[in-house]
Amino acid sequence: MSACSAFYGIWLFQHFSVTGLVLLAILVIVIIVQLKKKSVYVLVFLPVFFVYSYYDHTNSFSKLPQKQMKFSGKIKSIPKIDGNLLSFELVTNDETIIVYHKIKSAAEQEQLKKLSVNLSCVLKGKLEEPRKRSHFYGMDYREYLKNNDIYWILSTIEFGVGHCVKTKNVSFHDHIKAWRNKNINELESHFSKNxxxxxxxxxxxxxxxxxxxxxxxxxxxxxxxxxxxxxxxxxxxxxxxxxxxxxxxxxxxxxxxxxxxxxxxxxxxxxxxxxxxxxxxxxxxxxxxxxxxxxxxxxxxxxxxxxxxxxxxxxxxxxxxxxxxxxxxxxxxxxxxxxxxxxxxxxxxxxxxxxxxxxxxxxxxxxxxxxxxxxxxxxxxxxxxxxxxxxxxxxxxxxxxxxxxxxxxxxxxxxxxxxxxxxxxxxxxxxxxxVVLGRPAEWIFTLYFAGILFFLYRWEVTKRIHIVFIVPFLVVCFIHWGLPYANPKATVSFINVGQGDSILVELPYRKAVYMIDTGGTVSFDQEDWEKREEEYDVTKEIVLPFLKAKGIRHVDGLIITHGDTDHGGGGEFLLENIKVNNVFLPNKRKGNNLETLIETTAARKNINVVKLGKGMHWKSTHSLFFVLHPGSKESTSNNNSIVLWLKIYDHTFLLTGDIEAEAETDITNSFPKIKTDVLKVGHHGSVTSSTATFLDSVSPRYGIISAGENNLYGHPALDVLKRLRERDIAIYRTDEHGDVSIVVDKKRFKVKTAK
Structure with a gap:
């Protein structure tokens, strides 16, 4: 009970909430009932560790100035080489920083394999703050590092084996770490990687x-x-x-x-x-x-x-x-x-x-x-x-x-x-x-433990297992599984996939789930030595976990607006890893290689493929999907993007893919009365999109821009941001706000962001 009290004191400081206060009240009541007079000795740990956690939190900060460029220190962790990237922890001025070094050649990579713990190194680089959490269900890397007293990431400008020498006056602790490093390397030299x-x-x-x-x-x-x-x-x-x-x-x-x-x-x-x-x-x-x-x-x-x-x-x-x-x-x-x-x-x-x-x-x-x-x-x-x-x-x-x-x-x-x-x-x-159930809410999380404790208690008392004992736990599982199907609210989520698009539409009562684009990682030609052991895949690492976190086990429709990698690059992966009922592609005479690959994968898995064109539409409970584009005219890949007008209750969304001025003009000419509450700004906020005429015609209240942080294309363009602000359009950007979700009910909608 004392440890539980101490643990909860720390947890309450970091995650203060109404649910947390309710659980606190329950914990206090249980301790008082169980321990009576002795309860005061147990409960004292809660405020003590609450205050101690506050003290520790406020005194956790870096003493290194961000402008510092030259560093000397000792390698703390086993250096890891993954393709063209070297990483390790360095202790400098009694503070640990994470070092990332971009390897420039195979010869340099071989040289860097000589690095080991306890070497003293001098290097130049730029200090950067770790990224904040930009996904609702992702790890907060900055908070994780802070919990380990690490506040900076150093990107090197100058570094090599020649910058390192053996450390003098090595401590006993360092000798143990060096022996560990040596024997890890020994086993790697004698056996296969696995x-x-x-x-x-x-x-x-x-x-x-x-x-x-x-x-x-x-x-x-x-x-x-x-x-x-x-x-x-x-x-x-x-x-x-x-x-x-x-x-x-x-x-x-x-x-x-x-x-x-x-x-x-x-x-x-x-x-x-x-x-x-x-x-x-x-x-x-x-x-x-x-x-x-x-x-x-x-x-x-x-x-x-x-x-x-x-x-x-x-x-x-x-x-x-x-x-x-x-x-x-x-x-x-x-x-x-x-x-x-x-x-x-x-x-x-x-x-x-x-x-x-x-x-x-x-x-x-x-x-x-x-x-x-x-x-x-x-x-x-x-x-x-x-x-x-x-x-x-x-x-x-x-x-x-x-x-x-x-x-x-x-x-x-x-x-x-x-x-x-x-x-x-x-x-x-x-x-x-x-079994995908999704991340449990705090109250569901508590009910799970209540059901488990009841089961174990009855098992211990009766010395046998009876199906009745597990019923409360199974009821909680059923509630957790069924909650989305009892929720009258809809959610439209703009997932932060970097320089790309991925939009998740969950209709009221989970009547249907639509995935509009998947994001995708653009790959570049690399030599063998440069290739990472596992290349980063944004659909695998971000989009699929996002679906699972929401308890989504199947997708009613996967809509690929067009065949660019940053929009449909993860289409094949999703088809292989989650049940999809229908695949929607743009209606044009000939798809590109990516669209063909997705269509072929869907056919192999007996998934229905539908080609969407102007004027097509379908309904679901409290919602309407209407296709505004593409028409019969063939154009560039961007201007052949599927454009959807979505109405949920009385709120509307205009989802534009990568269309540019040409397609925007076609839409405003064909559908001059189309208005929208929320505009997914076309082509990541490129200067070639979101013309003044188009914005005046659709008159959105909110503009959502999906773009990568510090991307090479300069998205979103300053001119586009200026046009949006001049019209008092509230701007949300995935590069600044992370994931953006809009929760819709009959009367209003609410915008939530990950940052």
């Missing part, structure tokens, strides 16, 4: 070396936690270290003392993430208690470690690993009556089930979906990883240190086990059975 990446994740908590595809496999099946160093690793290492020390003749007390000295070293070796700090600290305290022949309740021990870590760094409260680590440990400790006397297989199944169901709301909040196969796959993979891959990795590490030639003999056998693991994961993707 094998060494998994080994380094299991042994050192270093996951940057894992192939991106393999990591996606683990994430898709809810098995990512197996790639994190956790309490299990601490337990195994501690147990074997104890056996070795006793075999060497050390008495029990000295063995305990040496293990206590070793565990902080092990924490640093494995990356010092919150989950391993929790496990290591608990291990140290348990051994101390054993040495003093005392008894401490495990929950009290867990609470003390939690409060200690939050006292050291309140930002731990917002770390997903911290949340899951403490929650799962608490659940397993308090479920001891359910777990006792269980056979090993039954114990594995029960613990996997309990951990999966209790982490369900948190997983939904962060990833918007849940795999139904996570429990059976955990049952299969926990022993496989724990009893096979982890010991093999540890033995391989010992061989690389003491007998590297032996690795040549057993290499193929070791590679086989890890290859089998990857192939099995790949094949299992077809069975992952992910």
């Amino acid at each position: 094998t060494s990446g998994l080994m380094n994740a299991l042994l050192f908590g270093y996951r940057d070396g894992i192939e991106a595809e393999t990591l996606h496999y683990y994430q898709g099946l809810g098995l990512t936690h197996l790639l994190a160093v956790s309490g299990f690793n601490v337990g195994i290492v501690t147990y074997f270290l104890y056996l070795i020390l006793v075999r060497m003749g050390f008495i029990k007390e000295i063995a305990y003392g040496l293990i206590i000295l070793f565990l902080p070293i092990y924490i640093v070796l494995t990356g010092a993430e919150s989950s391993i700090i929790r496990a290591g600290m608990m291990g140290i305290i348990v051994i101390l208690v054993m040495m003093l022949r005392r008894k401490v309740h495990p929950v009290t021990l867990l609470s003390a470690v939690c409060i200690g870590m939050l006292s050291f760094n309140p930002s731990f409260a917002f770390d997903l690993g911290f949340q899951l680590s403490f929650l799962m440990t608490f659940v397993l400790i308090t479920s001891i009556y359910v777990l006792k006397n269980a056979s090993p297989l039954r114990l594995l199944i029960i613990t996997s089930f309990i951990c999966s169901i209790f982490s369900f709301p948190i997983i939904l909040y962060h990833f918007f979906e849940f795999s139904l196969l996570s429990i059976p796959f955990n049952v299969l993979y926990i022993p496989f990883v724990s009893m096979l891959l982890f010991p093999i990795s540890f033995i391989s590490l010992l061989l690389s240190i003491f007998a590297p030639k032996v690795i040549l003999i057993v290499n193929e056998i070791i590679e086989f086990f890890f290859y089998f693991s990857a192939v099995f994961m790949e094949k299992a993707q077809f069975l992952k059975m992910a």
Whole structure:
């Protein structure tokens, strides 16, 4: 209860809301009822940590001047080279900054591979603030870095291996990190990328070396936690270290003392993430208690470690690993009556089930979906990883240190086990059975935990599982699933996809969902050495998660306004990764390569393809779609864009694709009475669009501009912005405001932005 009180004090400061106050009231009532007179000792942690979090927040700032151009410091993290990009953390003037260096040649890339932690470097560059969150459901990178006391990103102007030398007077802590870096590199030199990446994740908590595809496999099946160093690793290492020390003749007390000295070293070796700090600290305290022949309740021990870590760094409260680590440990400790006397297989199944169901709301909040196969796959993979891959990795590490030639003999056998693991994961993707529910609102989030606690409580009291116990939890799932279908409001969202367009239309009561353009990443010809391990795909990273976060499981219509990459480049990806009922393309004699590809993919998947032209229209509940363009006249790709006039209740939207002056004139001539409340400004605000005549004709109240931040095209043009302002049109830009959503009901609409 004390740890919960401290945690909530920090959380309430950062996420103050009405729902938060209601939950606070419930928490206070529960603590008072349960603890009565002792409740004051528990509740005092809440205001103390609320104030402490405020103090920590107000005193967290950078001491580096933004104008500084030259820096000297020590490399803190393992340098990572991904194609033509080098990145690492640098400590300068007792402050950590993220360094990004653009590699100019293959020869330079080879040279930069010599970099390692603890090297002292001098470099020139420009400090930039990390970007704020620009998506409703995306990670706030600036806040994430701030929680780790990082305030700047440095883009280099001058840097190379010659700018770095070995650091003098290296501390013991730095020696440990250097040894970790060396052995990570050793394993990478002896094994394939996939094998060494998994080994380094299991042994050192270093996951940057894992192939991106393999990591996606683990994430898709809810098995990512197996790639994190956790309490299990601490337990195994501690147990074997104890056996070795006793075999060497050390008495029990000295063995305990040496293990206590070793565990902080092990924490640093494995990356010092919150989950391993929790496990290591608990291990140290348990051994101390054993040495003093005392008894401490495990929950009290867990609470003390939690409060200690939050006292050291309140930002731990917002770390997903911290949340899951403490929650799962608490659940397993308090479920001891359910777990006792269980056979090993039954114990594995029960613990996997309990951990999966209790982490369900948190997983939904962060990833918007849940795999139904996570429990059976955990049952299969926990022993496989724990009893096979982890010991093999540890033995391989010992061989690389003491007998590297032996690795040549057993290499193929070791590679086989890890290859089998990857192939099995790949094949299992077809069975992952992910259920998309979307991000739960705060009150739904709370109801989930209430349903889960009721289920576990009844299970513990009755010593059996009955279907009735799980009914409240299933009811919450049904409410969460069905909420959009009971919502009379519609939402039109302009998703920030950088220099491109992507618009999501959700009609009232979720009667239909339309995706208008998908965004797309423009690729350039690169040499092999320049290519990133996984090229950034805006549709994969932004658009699809946006749909999942809203609980959208299928799209009624995918409308590609025209075949430019920044509008339809993600069309094929969406067709492969979400159910689509219809695909709409512009009606013209011959589509370009991208339009043809989308049409071919749709045909292969038996999806209906409709070519839209002027005058076509369709209705849905409380809404009307009317096609204003293209007509029969062939023109440029931009001027052949599909233009939609959308009416929801009594509010109208004009969605213009990339049309320019020529198409605008055609629209105003053909439909002189068309007016709109909201105009999606044509062609990202290009000077060739949004003419004065067109703006006067459609007379919008709001103008939405979809453009990339600091784009190379100068969008939106100053002349366009001037014309919009002269007509008192409220301007919203994705490059400045991030995602822009307009919520529509019968009487009014409300604009919301991510920034």
